[in-house]
Amino acid sequence: MLIAAILIPVATSVLAALSDRRSNLVATAGAVLTFASVMSLYPDAGHGARIFLSLPGFASSFGLNLGVDMLAMTFAAVVSFVWLCSTVYSIEYMAHEENQPSYQMFSMLTLGATLGVILSRDLLSMLLFFETMTFTSYFMVIHSRKEDSLKAGNLYLFLGVAGGLLFVAGTTLLYHFTGSVLVEPMGELLSHAGTWKVVVAVCLIAGLGIKAGMVPLHVWLPHAHPVAPSPASALLSGILIKAGAYGIIRVVSIIFTPAGHHHVEEALHFSEQLGLFVIWVGIATMFLGVCMALLQENAKKMLAYHSVSQMGYILMGLGVAGYLGHHGAMGMAGGLYHIVNHALFKSALFLVVAAVYLKTHQLNMYRLGGLARYMPFTALVGLLAALGISGFPGLNGYASKTLLHHAIVEAAEHGGIGLLLAEKVFVVTGGGTACSFIKLFSFVFLGKTPEGMAKRYYESIPEKVGMGLLALVLLVFGLFPNLFLDRFIIGALHVLHYDASFIEHHLSHMQFFTVHDIAGVFVSIGIGVVIFVVGVRYHLFHWHPPKALSIEWLVCRAGALAGRAIARALDGAGYAWDSVLAACTASGWMIANAARSAGHLQTDLSTRLSRTYRRGFITLRKIDHVPATEGLFREINVGNFNFSTFMLIVALAGILLWRIPFTRLFSAH
């Protein structure tokens, strides 16, 4: 079944590409089968048994290794479920778009690749699927082939590839130090690596962080998510960034968890430092993301910024887990649970916005209004999802936000004043989130309906099924928060070697609906209401921050400047070399010219010499002979010279020269 979970989507993609008009249905069937095959893995994963499936010699010298444990199971279940909902939904949505087979093909391929990332048991297999995912999801981003989507797609592709290559660098370093690329704890093998451990961690986490939308590597996200077709946006925002988060969790567990529960002081200590760092990155990400989201008017763009912000929550949870080390189960549980919940409510929200867009062709929420009356089902799902993301008790966001809140408080107790501030930012960010969704819901579904929009819209069955399934799960998870926690997440925590007694005491059968926690959430929501009222009253949401404040702008600017400087320097080097070559060529020419003129000189000389000789010879002949009438030039007549006499004279001369005792002639006495 393991290989089936990956092969079914791939096979479906082929079928979807071949079947022209029915591709949406084929894809839906494929998604259902995939979900079923993933869920059928649950009993094996639940027993803590890892299924290993190895294809040695495939793609790299380490082969392809697949396996499943509870952590992978948790992710795989959520991925395949949300994909199913989105694909059902797309039956309706994609009917209004061109090129459905191509969309469904790449969507299914991406599903296969994402499941592959999750089920990989070694980093190179993970990389293989990760890169496949980048390329196939690229086609989802640029589906419309419009200018802005191509531009966003290029950025996405380029950063995706860069991330993949950082991952390669990290993996090779890891292999160098540990001799293994398997996904399993090997903290103590790295303890002698010194500073290089940091480099390994940074390479791997940054490579994955690009996908996960970590500030400041998130620059592609607000551009790429909104331009894709909405079901794809739901998947990109709800699922694909979670693949990055999943990778980070795995990497952290590889690098910082010592194998076999042997504590290595240094490893844990370092993990604490890094954990603190990740907490603050998470806090920054959540706060900045929500600030940017509040200023958006395009609903999809706002949701995309919220994805950044919610990833901040998740990162913070993981940071707490790293910070508290062996006892950080609370942070990890919160992070994992929030990953799941965010996948559910964010994709629901994207589908709701998509439904609105499909009917009204408007994404600007200030130009919408009062739609609750005309699309009641969509409005209901929108309300549930908005309450979910705001952390309202009884909906799914509540449980994970409560866990995260517990985690940061725990960390603050352990760590002191700085983290108390972090806790306050956490609460305020919750307020911002609540405000943002009060805004979304009230502007879109409540109030006055603009001209021409006040008519009954038909909400088709695929739409209702797609959104309804998500809303149902939202509600179930909200009302019974322990259901998923006990069945999936606690298993995943055991996989990650957290303190079993801590999990037993604090997480199993946890009481979520306590007065204290509910009050905490309402503080956040209260802050949200206040921000909303103030913001609307004083038109704060229309403020366009100066460009220099935006991180994207700063990153792009810095990148552009650095790129230009490097290009200029290299150009300089290139020109320098070119001029050296030119100088060589020039000197070559000079030498050649000199040689040529020397040649000329020589020719000249020899012509003159030969002319002189000829003149002399002819003059001599004139003396000897009567010149003929024809002219100056004629053949040399050898006939009037007696050759044998000449030879005789030469011979005699030779003998004379030989016999005459010259030495005696010139001798001194």
Added chain:
Amino acid sequence: MTSPLLVLAVVIPVTGAVVIALLPSGDDTRRNCVAVLTTAVTAVLVVFLVQGALAGSQYSSPVLYITPLLPLVLRLDSLGALFALTASCLWVFATVYSTGYMAHEHDRRRYFTFFLLSLGATMGVAGAGNMLTLYLFYEMLTLATYPLVIHEGGEEAQRAGRKYMCFSLFGAGSVLGGLIISSAVFGDLEFAGSARVLDAAQAGLLTFAFLALFYGFGVKAAVMPLHPWLPSAMVAPTPVSALLHAVAVVKSGIFGIYRTTFSFYGAEVVSDLHVNAFMLFSAGVTILMGSVFALRQDNLKRRLAYSTVSQLGYIVLGAAILNRTGVTGGLLHLLNHALLKITLFFSAGAIITVTGKKNISEMSGLARRMPMTMTAFGLASLGMVGALPTNGFLSKWYLIEGGLLRDAFWIPLLLVTSAVLNAAYFFPIVTRAFFFKGDFGRFAGHEAPPSMLYPILILCGLFMLLGLWPRPTLAVADVVASALFGGVR
């Protein structure tokens, strides 16, 4: 074992060339048949020889003495086998492709004559049994390829040809000087690398001689300051660019460097001479600057040429790393790059034949017209970047690993940077061709003629297969690398 077969590998192409030269210049059918047949027979022969060579038996030809001190001999060991195999097999594809590409060109008889002569010279380089023989065939290759470079005949071609000749002759002179000095020190020109020990008194002389050899062969291998002939030689017909400037000529330079380093001097001597700092530096500069220059080219073939410069740097780097893993990576890349680059060049040639477009900026929407060609091009680009399911990944992995083994932590950084640059100059071509709006829709699907399209598709399938199932290439590279290091790790 002494066997005349090895001589045949050189003689057959030369005979083919003579036959083509004697055929009437209008008789295209028969000429194409002879050309394809000759290369095919050579390839089959080489495959047969290579099997033996990789299994450990060394074929060698009878020795021909110029003077008692200067023997000429052909002897095929595993390194030569790898090179001979790559070149002769790709030559078959290139010849088939040429028959399609050259159909509309002039002077076809001259072209095919020298095309086959070059094959003979390349086989000689691959099978050379000592440095003298290697040098001889290396020079012959220069001479045989010159008419191919200037085939177009215009002023630009003449200038490119002059550049090629000047650089090559400088390189050859440098090689010759290096050989004379080294032979004076070592007393022979044999491939006895694994048995040589450095005599400390001669270190200075040998360092000089080694660098003369390295940069001499480096001219053809396009090591950075000596590369300018390669981009200008792109005026040649595309099959020539594809085969000679991505596979045979440049790889014969690389082969010369590997021979010098591992077979002639021996890895131990080279590492004792401390010259590999030069090699590493040159390779690093080549890798980086080649990619950067490639970014700034609009002419597709020139961009590919600079990419070649950069990728050849990888292979030189593999030699410079001087350990078995690095050499495995370099040899893998020799093979993988040959497959990938020839596909890219063939695609570029197909584009020129079908649309006449040479500049990337004119290729918007091209994939509507030539979907299969552009798909092959896209996949080969992925391979160049080294994305995982393609064969380019594994060579990079081994190079990085080899670099790490000698604690050169800048090597992974360098290779990753270069890969990002590769992505930056290859992907825009692909996205432009696939997704930009252009006016190629009218003749959608009209590809190049089969004699050009099929080689592209077969090669594409081949490198994808080797990407997914790299065991065979890995095994070959491993055998060669272990032979070069005398069987020890």
